Amino acid sequence: MAVQWLLVCHGLVTLLVVVSFLCGQWPIFQGTFIQRIHFFLTFGAYDYFRRFVLFSCGSRGVDALHSAEYYCCDRPNPIIQLIYLLIIGTTYYIIAKSSFIYIPGYYISGIHRYTSFLAVGVGIILFLLTSFSDPGVVNSSNVSQYLSAYPYDNIIFTEKECHTCKIPKPARSKHCSICDRCVARFDHHCAWMNNCIGERNTRYFMAFILWHFLICIYGIAALALILAGRLKDLQVVHILTVYYDIENSYRELAPLVLQWLLNSHNTQILVMVFLAVITMLLAGFFTYHAKLCLTNTTTNESFKWQEYLSWQTKVNEAKASAAALKASLGELSQEKKPPESKWKTFFSRSHLEEVEVVKNNIYDKGYLHNIYEIVAPFSTRRSFLLKKSKTG
Structure with a gap:
């Protein structure tokens, strides 16, 4: 019973936050759909939780939360990795304990006892691969190969030296302050993995997310087939229509069938809601x-491109404003011209509307090449290893 109440509370709170985020009703959830998803997963949910802690526990609770945040997210430790294992292990245990007794069923075969275990096992293997694989650490022995693999674009990446590692800093790399190392093609530091996501393990990270998305869909489908089989085995629809004289229509039967499912199989329903919420988050x-x-x-x-484009837009707007002001002063110094047509003035474009900043990403070489770079990183290719042996 305690597990069911825990699932109810977790599902309701998560569903409330997700619905609010999808609707974009709060200021922190503004932007495009994809931007709201990413912001929610990285900042929004935590900011909402921090406000809840401040409301319920006061400043001392927020200080304790910040201390836990520093320990869990700002220094290497396996706590969040253990939380992931606890979540996936507990979810699988609840499903196995509550639903495996109905497998095989009318719509589902007995093999799903083993395929579900295999699916979770593959997910954990991908998690371990992402967590403990080399993200593409840049050091003195391979820095020259990375310098040739990723040229500087002289826009967001320029030639410089890492102040901590005291080696040249290749384009697209970054020094992770948490792991204290330079990582090639640095994406982000993932607290769930306790590892950086970089040039060598982005493929494992993407496979991890996609596989867990498929696991959630598989879990929802399997539970739905189990519940459909229970309805068939117990002849719930037949009993309602024959013995209780309920009209055999979707409008009349659906509320009663749902009520029966909530009363008899509430654990499966709650797990399905939980998996549906996780599925939406993983999809985004x-x-x-x-x-x-x-x-x-x-x-x-x-993030670098957003900062650059925003700065470049402001610079170009300032130049356009200066040019417009100079043109206006020049017109005042000349002889007075005949008045311009009001309609022509109304439809004429402003100089500020002509300001356009274009993103020039030299690393984007087409979908197929970009995917190949993720699947087969530069540092795993023969040409990269040959360059390393020659320079060595």
């Missing part, structure tokens, strides 16, 4: 990162 997260991969952009670079 995967869509965001898939878009980055298809354009050969990292999360770190997307």
Whole structure:
């Protein structure tokens, strides 16, 4: 019973936050659909939780939360990794304990006892691969190969030296302050993995997200087939229509069937709601990162491009304003011209409307090439290893 109440509370709170985020009703959830998804997964949910802690526990609770945040997210430790294992292990245990007794059923075969275990096992393997694989650490022995693999675009990446590692800093790399190392094609530091996501393990990270998305869909479908089989085995619809004289229509039967399911199989219903919420979050997260991969952009670079484009737009607007002011002063110094047509003035474009800043990503070489760079990173290719042996 305690597990069911825990699932109810978790599902309601998560559903409330997700619905509010999808509707964009709160200021922190403004922007496009994909931007709201990414912001919610990285900042929004935590900010909402922090406000809840401040409301319920006061400033001392927020201080304790910040201390836990520093320990869990700002220094290497396995706590969040253990939380992931606890979540997936507990969810699988609840499903196995409450639903395996109905497998095989009318619509589902007995093999799903083993395929579900296999699916969870593959997910954990991908998690371990992402967590403990080399993200593409840049050091003195391979820095020259990375310098040739990723040329500087002289826009968001220029030639410089890492102040901490004291080696040249290749384009697209970044020094992770948490892991204290330079990572090639740095995307972000993932607290769930306790590892950086970079040039060598982005493929495992994407496979991890996609596989867990498929696991959630598989879980929802399997539970739905189990419940449909229970309705068939117990002849719930037949009993309602024959013995209780309920009209055999969807409008009349659906509320009663749903009520029966909530009373008899509430654990399965709650798990399905939980998996549905996680599915939406994983779908948004995967869509965001898939878009980055298809354009050969990292999360770190997307922030850099936003800053650059915003700054460049302001510079161009300032130049356009200065040019417009200079033109106006020049017209005042000349002889007075005949008045311009009001309609022509109304439809004429402003100089500020002509300001346009274009993103020039030299690393984007087409979808197929970009995907190949994720699947087969430069540092795993023969040409990269040959360059390393020659320079060595």
